[in-house]
Amino acid sequence: MKRILSLLIALSLVIIVTHSLKNACVMASDQQGTESTHKSTKKTTEKDSVCGMTVKKDKALKLKHDGKNYYFCSQKCEDTFKKDPSKYTKKAKQ
Numbered sequence: 001m002k003r004i005l006s007l008l009i010a011l012s013l014v015i016i017v018t019h020s021l022k023n024a025c026v027m028a029s030d031q032q033g034t035e036s037t038h039k040s041t042k043k044t045t046e047k048d049s050v051c052g053m054t055v056k057k058d059k060a061l062k063l064k065h066d067g068k069n070y071y072f073c074s075q076k077c078e079d080t081f082k083k084d085p086s087k088y089t090k091k092a093k094q
Contacts, residue, residue, distance in 0.1 A: 043057075044056060044057055044058070045057065046060065046069075046070075046071040047071075048060075048071060048072050048073045048077050049070050049071075049072075049077075049081060049088040049089070050072065050077040050078075050080045050081050050088055051073060051077050053073045053077075055071050055072070055073045057071060060072060060073065061073075061074070061075065061077075061078050063078055063081065063082070065081075065085050065089065066085075066089070068089075070088070070089075
């Protein structure tokens with residue numbers, strides 16, 4: 001009888017510890033999911049001011065004008081922008 005009672009107590013403790021560890025893992029993964037969501041909200045694309053095409057910031061041509069970065073899909077769009085930046089900066093502000 002004492003052996004059965006000891007085994008039941010030991011089994012209960014194992015279940016409690018396992019359940020606690022499982023909850024800790026779930027909470028940790030939820031926290032990591034939240035962190036990755038915050039990281040993914042960082043904007044990685046921009047609109048080409050000349051043609052309107054969406055471009056990836058890390059692959060696009062970039063030009064700084066009046067303290068602001070402008071991104072372009074091609075050299076042609078960048079050259080067009082350079083010829084008359086005010087035409088495209090007004091469009092970008094709207």
